[in-house]
Amino acid sequence: MAELACAMAAIHLPSLLSAPQRLTEAQWAAIRGGFAVLRETLTAHDVDTIVVISDEHFNTLDPRCYPSFGVVTDRRAQGPVESWLGVPRGSIDVALVPELAEAVLEQGMADRFDLTRLSRIQLDHGFLTCLHFMTPQWDHDYVWLIQNCVLPPLPSVRRSYEFGQMVGRAIRRWESPRRVAVLGTGGLSHWVGTPEAGRIDEAFDRRVMALLGENGPALTALTHDELEAAGNGAHEVRNWVAAAGAAGGAGEVVMYEPVAGCGSGMMRWQVA
Amino acid sequence: MPVEALQDALLELLRSNEAVHELDHAPGALAGRHHLSAEEINRLVARDMGWMYAQGAHPYILAQVALTLGFDMQEYQRQVRAAAGYEGETDG
Helix, strand or coil, X not given: CCEEEEEEEECCCCHHHHCHHHCCHHHHHHHHHHHHHHHXXXXXXXXXXXXXXXXXXXXXXECCECCCEEEECCCXXXXXXXXXXXXXXXXXXXXXXXXXXXXXXXXXXXXXXXXXXXXXXXXXHHHXXXXXXXXXXXXXXXXXXXXXXXXXXXXXXXXXXXXXHHHHHHXXXXXXXXXXXXXXXXXXXXXXCCCCCCCCCHHHHHHHXXXXXXXXXXXXXXXXXXXXXXXXXXXXXXXXXXXXXXXEEEEEEXXXXXXXXXXXXXXXXXXX | CCCHHHHHHHHHHHHCHHHHHHHHXXXXXXXXXXXXXXXXXXXXXXXXHHHXXXXXXXXXXXXXXXXXXXXXXXXXXXXXXXXXXXXXXXXX
């Protein structure tokens, strides 16, 4: 059986690629240091496959047809789809693992998740940004799971946690020698395209990371309104919650900095 | 959803270099394809982000279109704040 080796989460702030000058040297040191820790975690656990849980920002998916939970089942995918990300459009080509994607679809049906099969999805910054720093050679295999964090009504935090638990089960029950990491991306507090853009709610960020670290019942008691109050981008915390659900163990904060209009953090969890 | 046609045009701008070129050189074609009103295509050509925000365009889509068009994001912020009558924190 495959092994769920580790779980982690990180921001996917596009400015890291599109506008690096917005960060100070000290902020860059914190960000680079955090990604180095996550990269070393992958290496220490001999990970060969990374399951990315993120939202998609309407670059391929459409508001007319956006699933609550989607599974990308292609064998390869290209990106970035964005023209403005600071990385040439379509220049990154990654290997996906459709066999594991299918295992997630199967486990989802068994666990009462009616997942949506997605294909011909181009990679956007939700998938690419963290990995650009964590696996810059793109020398791992990947699976992309998409959660709706952008188009209300959104899954509850509890449902996102259960989604992560289901993904963890799918990995552990998959007949494969692979060693798998789960990576949730996005968040923390930030506002995208709204009048409040630029604000950061540091108190919210620290409270949520503490709850994610405890990985107990208080985490899944977080409400939509609590996330909404920390910005329309804070709903991406659901991707961190899913990673915590997959891991099941306690988490630790790798780094946190309020950076360029986004509460910017990284965490990793023990696998229970 | 009254904003749907406008949002469809915004999505095409996100995804297509040709549509971006068309916006400035043949806006009638873009308008025709998405059945935009005269006001909608005029506001789009004028990059009136505040107006489009007030119409209900999804802010994720609108912000990314602004980036795609090379729009000054401080000006974007100024426009959406003015359109929303926002007087809160402006630390961004």
